Amino acid sequence: MTETLLFVGDLLTSQYTYLLVAILLVVGLYIVVASSNLVKKVIGLNLFQTAIFLFFISAAYVQGGQSPILPSEGAGEGLYASPLPQVLVLTAIVVGVALTAVGLALIVRIYSEYGTLDEETLREVRADE
Amino acid sequence: MSDRQPNGEAPGESDRPESAYVESQVIMSTVRVIAPFSLTYGFFLLFHGADSPGGSFQGGAIIGATVLMIAFAFGIESTRNWLRNRTVVVLAAGGAAMFALVGLIPMAYGANFLEHPFYHEQFGIKTKWGLEAIEVLGVAPIVAGVVSGLFFVIAAGSLPATEEVSEDD
Amino acid sequence: MSELLPALLIVLPIIGATLPLGVGLLRENVGWSIAALVLSVEAGLTAWLATAVYGGEGATRIVHVLGGETFGRRGATENFVVGIELVADAFSGLMVLLVAGVALGVLAFARRGGPRGNAFYSGYLLLTGGLMGLFLTGDLFNLFVFLEIVGLTTYGLVASDRDAESAVAALKYLVIGTTGASLYLLGVGYLFLRTGALNMVDVSRSLAGEPEWIDGALYGDSLVLAAFGFIAVGLMTKAAIYPLHTWQPDAYAAAPDAVTVYISALVSTGGAYAFARVTWTVFTPEFFAVGQNARILELVIVLACLSVVLGSGLAAMQRRLKRLFAYSSVSQFGLIVIGVCVAVHPAGGTQATRLAVYGVVIHLLGHGLIKGGLFATVGALAHGTGARRVREYAGLAKRRPFLSGSMAVLGLAIVGVPPTIGFLGKWYLAVGALNTRLWPVIFVVFASTLLTLLYVARLLEKLYFDGPAEGAAPAAEPEPEGPGAPGGADGAMMTDGAGSLSYGMIALAVSAAVLTVLLGFAGSALTAAAEPIAQAVIEAAPEVSAGG
């Protein structure tokens, strides 16, 4: 019983970001699944992706590390946060932006054709066509 | 930069009756003030990406955002007339072509793709400039072009769907 | 010189993608010719790469490190790669050939039938570049980026014709596809957290506990287990395995015919290839031999078996052809995933692994070819006679003998009638499964012949033995439900569809059928090509070349 307490304590004190990641993941996925409004689905998708970015960034955190940029002169010394996850997140953000853009473009096309953003009414409109 | 009347009264050459798009004075005046500064900030981020936080993606995004800001303030149509579809496409396509070009030149000489140290040995150009070329000529135009291009397409989306530019990410 | 090829194969289409947009400003409808030019050069490069890979005895592994030596393997960093490594080995060599061939073939189809416009062809070239990258990359995160590029351009292409039906399908595909890819990214994040490396070969060496800062193999580590779970779910969404397949029928049915041919042959194949590559090269059979890990594998096998059975069942119930073959893809990819899992299952010996690897490689290649050919035939028939539903196929054989003939040959190939490549794939999967003595899986693999027969026989009977008298003559007037019908896509196609059957379409369909039968006899060549992969999986020593 004690080491679970320790684990939870440690989780809440130093690894709270991973907890936040888990929450954001679930919330994002829930929005994607549960919301019937198409735009909200895309928002949920964004939330889901942001959780993953947070996961990578919290993995890159180094206690007391500077930002991983070489000063123009002299070799950078001292501790610095690991650059690789940050670069990955940068690319992942670009991907996320692109996905959101395409999703919204499709939603605009759907709206201009069917006049609704709600999934249920959309299904009815398409069903009886 | 745009010599037209600020309230978006585009001259009659656009065939559709121009919806009198009048943005409130506050927004138009603030945008008129902020726009130049945000544009220069974008370029600052772009050029100083090598040794301070920032870089081509953020710089390009801010430049694109500035264009969007102007469009919100002065009407999408007028901004579209000012920023021809041609320039948006050239920005996006040209950026991608430049990125690939910079990457391919070393390959022409047998080195690997995007091998910047090669420039140093071959032409004496410091590897830094290879990176800068990628940043300034490649990624930033792509991002700026795509952000503003896509905005105009989506804005036009509510009208009969015109040519949809799938962004080159 | 040949190690530059992998990078060139990816960059060329991406540059090509910018040309239609650029040139498009000057002249209209120049997209097709640019695409044809770029893709023929691409096919040349692919052939050169294939000879480089399969030229010597046994496949040589061509490695290209992006960014040159500064990012390559160096003694200082435990021989780990810092940058992205593009790898053309026995497995990706074959798949790249498939991509180049299908890309050119679909162009022949799209000449008359497909969507026009420069944006379409720039998306088409971008998709080809993304697929090349997907098959050639040796880096887990890079695989995610290429998965997303392929996904993005596929959403764009699915929605590329002018009606809202395809926009809804594309959006559905986007939401499900992105969730899948993000889960895969999460899995890669877990692996990166635990092993500190992203290159597939380095991750598998770290998992095996090779570097000294990792004490003992990490196969029992909970992070690694979670990573496999996320990666498996993510990639099964991309390969449309049963519970996660719902996007595929809508996307295939709503997309224009040329796009359906392309994505049915390659995009899901990419997902399944990625699953096979990660399971074999990164997790290797050792991972599944430890403790309860085989249970995860059995869960994946159960899903795949469900996918085979229900895919065929759903396919047999469909009335529209494109949905029918979309569900058939779900079932066939179930078979492939079964093969992947059987190859690494602890119950099977080296013989099971070797045969299952052959089965997966050949069925991936064969299914891509057959399914592309089937959709080309369906598209050609739709353009020629306007028939898109099974009942409208009554008595078509007499009016379109060549297309019906190729439909028959390809249908029988997917069932697994012998002299075709479909039979080869199914034979090796079946014998591989038999070696593991997992009887329920064996039953499903053998029963898949009958299950596939359910919908193929129905089609053949309609084509050949159902007189046109009863079937509504579909040719002249569009479907009775009026143009705005849910078959909106067909409605749009219908008007310009009837009569615009080009020789390119017939040539594509017939050549796919002929190639399927010819490859049926090339069994030994295919297994020789797949032998190095099997060897690598058996020795669980990834084919790392000692040098940089």
Next chain:
Amino acid sequence: MVEHVVDSWRPLAAVLISTVAIALIVASHRRPNVREAWSVIASVGKFAIVASMLPGVLDGTEYRWSLGMVPGLDGEFVAGAEFALRADPLGMLFALLASFLWIFTAFYSAGYMRGLDEPNQTRFFASFAASLSAAIGIAFAENLVTIFVFYELLSVATYPLVAHDETDEARAAGRKYLAYTFFGGGFLVLAGTALVFVLTDTTTFGATAADLAEADPALARAAFGLLAAGFGVKAGLMPLHSWLPDAMVAPTPVSGLLHAVAVVKSGAFGVARVVLEVFEPDLVGELGVGLALAAVAAFTLTAASIIALRADRLKRRLAFSTVSQLSYIVLGLGLAGPAAVAGSGTKTVIIGGLLHIPAHAFMKLTLFFCAGFIHVETHTDYISEMDGIGKRMPLTMAAFAVAAAGMAGIPLVAGFVSKWFLLIGAVEANQAIFAVVLLISGVLNIAYFWPIVYGAFFESHDDADGKPLVEFPLGGRASGGASAGEPKAVADGGAADDAHDDDAAATDEHQEGGHHDTADHEHAGHAVHSDDQHEDHDHHGGPPPGGWERAGWTGAEGSWLMLGPILAIVAGAVVLGVVPYQAMFLELIEVITEGVVG
């Protein structure tokens, strides 16, 4: 006799000659005469090639062709199995039979097709040629994988023939045919082949028995069960036989050559390969599966004969007779196991089983051709309408009588010789029970053939005595008011078919008159007594009002294009019965049994 293998292209030529003919047939679809000529030339050519290999095979040389002989290919079709054809004695037996009988069938089907001017004749002849090339491929296959390749191709090639008429009934029969054959081939045989390959790493005939003996007996039995059941589907073993009677909806040349000779014999031939060369009799006896196979065959034997008694439609009765006669072959092969265990009688039992392949082929083909000829000339399909037909078609009915006698095992016709060996072999292998079963089935054969022959010659249409087994429902209750003697064939207006009470199969109603209505498919619960679907097409069966007019014995009864093959084949049956040794087949079978039992 020394057995050495010669590499030669002839086996491949034998298979491919009719594939080439397909292209020519399709090319000349506008000129029927040329098209029929191609079929005949292909059949004669195929027989010539096969016969050219016969002398070599008789004195031990075997002609082998493999994919490896094609320059550039290394022959390995699938890991561990070559795509190879080998003309060994067993293969020669089946190939010789199929190609020889195809010659007559080519003529006969030309006459049949023109007699009824059927639609889609080009597709008919093309798929006919395709199924023959697949049959010869099965005969010459050298390993289980190659035989599976051709086994599947045979299913695919014969499907268009079954569904030829494009009526609902034909489509249903086609669907059933595909389901059964693909279940048998695609599922069972493939599973059996894969299991044998896993157990022994090779599938070549003759090379697998040693390893199978060491393999775990449960898996070996499973492999035998899968293969025997897989091939048993096409050999019409009882639980899997019901596609055969339904396939009778196909044109008669198809029912004749394919469903009496090529397709069903390929199933029996497959069982022979499995018993004699994959498992070899000693292992079959050891595993005890031989007895099981023989038991299934014995059951099929009797049950099919009993069902045949009740079938009123001639082709349906012949179909059930085929199901039962095929089980003679499977019985003979099954008994090889117990005989090997008992140490005596293996050779005679195998000779009996294998000889019945050609014997039954000749006889059954005659019977089917007679049925087809009657249908073409007088459009009668029902036995109750065939009383007194001997006057109208004397030669045909004479041939029918001779062949029927042979089927029952009466001496001087082929059937007797093979049944003789089977009886002796069964007793020698001290399995006397099976000899008794054979005798009973001989009696049953007479029971269902003699009424036809007797009715044809010794009765005229109006005073023919009733046929109790066919007309009265089992359980003896006479159906409402129909007096026993007077058959219902009213010439003019059609009697409305009364409501079929569902428990008993009521007297078969004959819809007369010109109106075309497909009989309602009466789905009687018990499949065994399913009533005949009387397909009335658009012309009525039965004799013309004044009874059959007399046609002399000189062959004025119909076109010689059909009568010729009938007489030739029945002559062959008699020759096979009178001088079996000179007629090649028995000599060939001796060579086979030498090779197997040694």
